[in-house]
Amino acid sequence: MSDISFDRARRYVLGLGCERGTSPAEVLALAIEALDVAGIRAAELAAIASIDSRRLEPAILAVVAHFSVPAVFFGAPRLEEETPRLANPSAIVFARVGCHGVAEAAALAAAGPDADLAVAKIKSAHATVAVACSGLQKA
Template identity: 40%
Template sequence: MSTRAWLVAGFGCRQGCTESELQGLLDQALALAGALATELCGIATFERRLDEPGLLALAERLMLPLGGYSAAALAPFEPFLSQRSEVSWRHTGCHGVAESAALAHCQTLSTLPPRLLVTRQCSHQATVALAST
């Protein structure tokens, strides 16, 4: 683990969400943060979405690792969520995948506490959030 600053994108998405929709959301979040895609060190999501073609294609194109987290691993981050989604809870057992996954992935990379840099941004099929240390 390191003490350097890290930037992670967390995604929640429906099955079949396209790479272009995910990229559009990511571009929106990066613009809000005043950051560039080249500053990202990883992408994170719910463990059952690790085989989603859109997420896999985005991670490959950006040459970033894709980390997946279980509901149990995401649960400790619930107090830090900007909002709690009952829909997410019904499908995953956690109240917010994008924000929780971004925070969880940051925590695995650094000894510094993670924080939400950009709260969840939504499209029709997906959500994204940015976390940093």
């Protein structure tokens, strides 16, 4: 369970995954693209979430700084618990990090048990992003 407080203005969580050393510009561009695709404003973001092995990754931290929201990180076992809710589980990701998805799973884990994916995983050359919406009434 995350420590994120949701309100009607900030009910989305941006989930990020990336290879080590990915450029901040690549991850930020992908994050902005995901929000644009769904028509989500930056002001609607409650947090950014990822796997704990990326806690100090410069690209992730750059996106957190850009949107000025809290970051939340989860261990692979916690992200693996989200596998039944993933739109795009990956055996390759599981082999590399121990869970079937990072971006989707982190977004869902942070947004809570009643969350849904607002944007399923989208990819760039070295990163993935997804957006989950908290279980608040979506109106």
